Amino acid sequence: MIKNFDELNQMRDKCASCLSAKFTGKDGQRHVVLCGGTGCLSSRSDEITAEFNRLIAEKGLTDKVTVNQAGCFGFCSQGPFVKIYPEDTLYRLVQVEDVEEIVEKDLIGGEVIDRLLYVDPSTNEKITKQEDINFYKKQVRISLHGCGSINPENIKESLGSGAFQGLARALQMDRAAVIEEVLGSGLRGRGGGGFPTGRKWQFAYAQPEGEKYVVCNGDEGDPGAFMDRSILEGNPLAVIEGMMIAGYAIGAQNGYFYVRAEYPIAVNRLKMAIEQAENLGLLGDNILGTDFSFRVHLRLGAGAFVCGEETALLNSIEGQRGMPRTRPPFPAVKGLWDKPTIVNNVETLACIPFILREGKDAFANYGTESSKGTKVFALGGKINNVGLVEIPMGTTLRELIYDIGGGIPDGKKFKAIQTGGPSGGCLTEEDLDVAIDFDNLVAKGSMMGSGGAIVMDEDNCMVDVAKFYMEFICDESCGKCTPCRVGTKRMLEILTKITDGKATLNDLAQLEELAENIKSNSLCGLGQTAPNPVLSTLKHFRDEYVAHIVDKKCPAHVCKNLMEYRIEQDKCFGCGVCAKACPTGAFVKTDYVAPGKRLPAYTIDQSKCVKCGMCIASCKFKAIVKK
Amino acid sequence: MAHLQEAAVKKITEICDRYANDKTPLMMILSDIQKEYGYIPLEVQELVSVKTGISVAEIYGVVTFYSFFSLTPKGKYVIGVCLGTACYVKGAQQIVDKFSEIIGIKAGETSADGLFTLDALRCIGACGIAPAVTINGKVYPKLTVDAVPKIVEEYKAMEAQQ
Numbered sequence: 001m002i003k004n005f006d007e008l009n010q011m012r013d014k015c016a017s018c019l020s021a022k023f024t025g026k027d028g029q030r031h032v033v034l035c036g037g038t039g040c041l042s043s044r045s046d047e048i049t050a051e052f053n054r055l056i057a058e059k060g061l062t063d064k065v066t067v068n069q070a071g072c073f074g075f076c077s078q079g080p081f082v083k084i085y086p087e088d089t090l091y092r093l094v095q096v097e098d099v100e101e102i103v104e105k106d107l108i109g110g111e112v113i114d115r116l117l118y119v120d121p122s123t124n125e126k127i128t129k130q131e132d133i134n135f136y137k138k139q140v141r142i143s144l145h146g147c148g149s150i151n152p153e154n155i156k157e158s159l160g161s162g163a164f165q166g167l168a169r170a171l172q173m174d175r176a177a178v179i180e181e182v183l184g185s186g187l188r189g190r191g192g193g194g195f196p197t198g199r200k201w202q203f204a205y206a207q208p209e210g211e212k213y214v215v216c217n218g219d220e221g222d223p224g225a226f227m228d229r230s231i232l233e234g235n236p237l238a239v240i241e242g243m244m245i246a247g248y249a250i251g252a253q254n255g256y257f258y259v260r261a262e263y264p265i266a267v268n269r270l271k272m273a274i275e276q277a278e279n280l281g282l283l284g285d286n287i288l289g290t291d292f293s294f295r296v297h298l299r300l301g302a303g304a305f306v307c308g309e310e311t312a313l314l315n316s317i318e319g320q321r322g323m324p325r326t327r328p329p330f331p332a333v334k335g336l337w338d339k340p341t342i343v344n345n346v347e348t349l350a351c352i353p354f355i356l357r358e359g360k361d362a363f364a365n366y367g368t369e370s371s372k373g374t375k376v377f378a379l380g381g382k383i384n385n386v387g388l389v390e391i392p393m394g395t396t397l398r399e400l401i402y403d404i405g406g407g408i409p410d411g412k413k414f415k416a417i418q419t420g421g422p423s424g425g426c427l428t429e430e431d432l433d434v435a436i437d438f439d440n441l442v443a444k445g446s447m448m449g450s451g452g453a454i455v456m457d458e459d460n461c462m463v464d465v466a467k468f469y470m471e472f473i474c475d476e477s478c479g480k481c482t483p484c485r486v487g488t489k490r491m492l493e494i495l496t497k498i499t500d501g502k503a504t505l506n507d508l509a510q511l512e513e514l515a516e517n518i519k520s521n522s523l524c525g526l527g528q529t530a531p532n533p534v535l536s537t538l539k540h541f542r543d544e545y546v547a548h549i550v551d552k553k554c555p556a557h558v559c560k561n562l563m564e565y566r567i568e569q570d571k572c573f574g575c576g577v578c579a580k581a582c583p584t585g586a587f588v589k590t591d592y593v594a595p596g597k598r599l600p601a602y603t604i605d606q607s608k609c610v611k612c613g614m615c616i617a618s619c620k621f622k623a624i625v626k627k
Numbered sequence: 628m629a630h631l632q633e634a635a636v637k638k639i640t641e642i643c644d645r646y647a648n649d650k651t652p653l654m655m656i657l658s659d660i661q662k663e664y665g666y667i668p669l670e671v672q673e674l675v676s677v678k679t680g681i682s683v684a685e686i687y688g689v690v691t692f693y694s695f696f697s698l699t700p701k702g703k704y705v706i707g708v709c710l711g712t713a714c715y716v717k718g719a720q721q722i723v724d725k726f727s728e729i730i731g732i733k734a735g736e737t738s739a740d741g742l743f744t745l746d747a748l749r750c751i752g753a754c755g756i757a758p759a760v761t762i763n764g765k766v767y768p769k770l771t772v773d774a775v776p777k778i779v780e781e782y783k784a785m786e787a788q789q
Binding site: 321 | 653688715756
């Protein structure tokens with residue numbers, strides 16, 4: 001039990017020296033740390049962990065080497081990762097079969113295994129340490145603090161890295177002063193809205209004393225965004241601490257986590273962290289010997305995107321259909337069970353301990369005039385370095401895509417980056433030097449959203465992408481208000497007509513009119529932003545829409561009804577592999593023998609072709625093309 | 628309720644009692660039942676209604692709202708293809724189409740032999756290994772269309788062995 005501030009500090013000092021002994025090797029042991037994020041676990045990092053444990057026991061190294069999993073390392077496309085302390089050697093793309101070699105050569109022989117090191121694609125240089133990899137160089141870890149280094153299932157490692165120091169400082173301050181500190185840091189909501197967090201707290205603080213609630217929105221639904229999951233998996237205590245500070249500031253004694261049921265690992269680690277904090281008396285009555293009491297409860301979502309909207313989320317916790325409420329009254333006045341409630345996103349709450357621990361200026365030092373601090377982005381799609389990055393606001397898109405993301409794979413051309421998920425828009429080549437912050441992205445016709453950043457290359461059809469988001473919204477619209485329920489359905493129909501090659505320019509005009517109507521008349525953020533992907537692709541790629549409608553062509557060769565497969569006969573060796581691969585027998589032998597070839601070339605009977613693409617994958621000579 | 632077996636009645640009652648002290652327990656009760664049985668048919672909803680005092684209409688409304696709750700049983704193997712943006716731009720739709728073609732069911736349906744359910748999932752947050760597919764929780768990273776037939780065969784073979 002930790003009963004007061006002195007005991008907390010003693011515990012921190014003790015745990016910090018253990019942690020530093022682990023990282024520096026002063027404890028005379030070697031430590032194997034594996035990435036235990038969802039991405040790496042899916043690539044069998046738990047089997048790798050088990051193999052380490054088995055071999056270490058077999059070789060009698062149990063008192064010399066420890067093995068544990070940390071949270072997400074962030075660099076998902078290079079996972080699974082294995083890190084060896086104290087040398088700080090980082091092995092990537094590790095397979096179960098590699099474990100024996102790591103144990104033999106590195107753990108026993110003290111030799112670095114070259115072939116498992118990260119290779120810088122531009123210099124071909126092998127890099128031993130994480131911090132020297134370009135992907136990590138420009139990052140600043142505030143909300144991802146501890147993710148990928150500490151063991152999220154062991155509260156002592158969290159305490160050693162500063163957990164609850166922010167809360168301790170807050171508890172020694174006046175409640176209003178805590179809110180001032182958060183206001184002064186310039187922190188804005190990381191879930192998408194960008195509303196100043198301190199202001200939200202002020203509203204709830206100003207309500208009469210009584211039952212109040214803090215709710216953590218962990219219903220991360222934006223397709224392509226996974227920072228909240230990684231924070232909950234990598235350092236759940238930071239979010240709990242952020243919630244407690246919020247609770248103290250507004251006068252709440254209960255906090256609710258609402259987490260997606262799709263995130264079982266995050267849920268488990270959160271449960272574990274809550275239990276360990278309770279056992280140490282850091283959650284419960286009279287925390288750290290003060291009058292402040294706080295309890296944390298966990299609720300799981302059940303697969304409804306709209307529950308990320310704060311009032312829909314509250315309805316879901318109340319056991320109802322997750323439909324948004326009309327505002328005002330805002331949750332700060334009338335929220336969960338009609339009591340004053342603040343709803344903050346996971347990443348937002350994860351910033352709070354830092355702000356209280358290090359002070360508001362340490363946070364506000366990063367960022368731009370209107371957006372302070374850092375933001376986590378989930379880089380995905382057609383980019384070399386897929387993963388999670390935390391960068392100071394004000395970093396340019398070019399730095400994000402090329403310096404950190406390592407550019408576009410296979411020498412393809414960058415086409416657009418989609419930010420803000422189904423509520424956001426696309427940014428193109430001309431926007432690459434924009435400094436990323438809340439207001440700049442909106443000015444350019446997109447938005448920050450929760451931080452999903454999907455890169456598209458020349459092979460992506462922008463009409464198809466817009467249709468993808470519209471399908472998503474159609475599926476997820478809760479049905480409460482007509483513009484969203486019916487309007488998005490109509491928009492999807494028009495988009496389908498366009499990609500099927502059956503639309504007219506009149507349809508395009510109607511699409512735009514509908515978009516404006518849905519935007520201005522929907523009840524909640526989901527509907528109000530639903531047309532954004534269409535509007536933004538129309539703005540930047542109108543010519544692609546027109547090509548679909550007028551020329552009946554899909555320039556990126558994605559829309560099946562608007563393209564066909566052809567054989568370039570001069571490249572065709574007549575080997576017949578394509579004809580065997582074709583499920584519908586669409587390949588026909590011709591009489592034509594190309595110069596320098598021995599067998600007659602094939603052609604495709606378009607009436608039989610179902611455009612499955614099996615032939616293209618089978619042809620070694622790249623003689624089959626999409627037109 | 629006449630159709631429910633005694634053991635099921637006992638289990639569902641126990642689940643309802645688990646949350647007796649919570650203010651609004653409906654979501655938690657339904658999640659537990661879904662996890663236990665794989666679906667929440669009307670008879671079960673009636674029983675929950677009796678135990679909690681919440682009307683069947685309201686319970687039915689909640690069950691049909693959330694995609695995790697199902698009124699009909701799922702297949703023995705639930706194939707979930709992630710259709711999040713990162714997976715989509717890397718060809719996840721073609722993977723759904725392939726499963727659909729091979730098994731002969733559309734997304735959201737269960738095969739007549741009760742073996743497979745095909746679900747198109749919203750982002751499962753595994754964008755680093757896109758396109759991702761889960762089958763009963765086991766994740767298949769960076770899946771290609773060509774690999775799909777083999778996976779279906781493996782499950783069928785496993786079933787034949789049993």
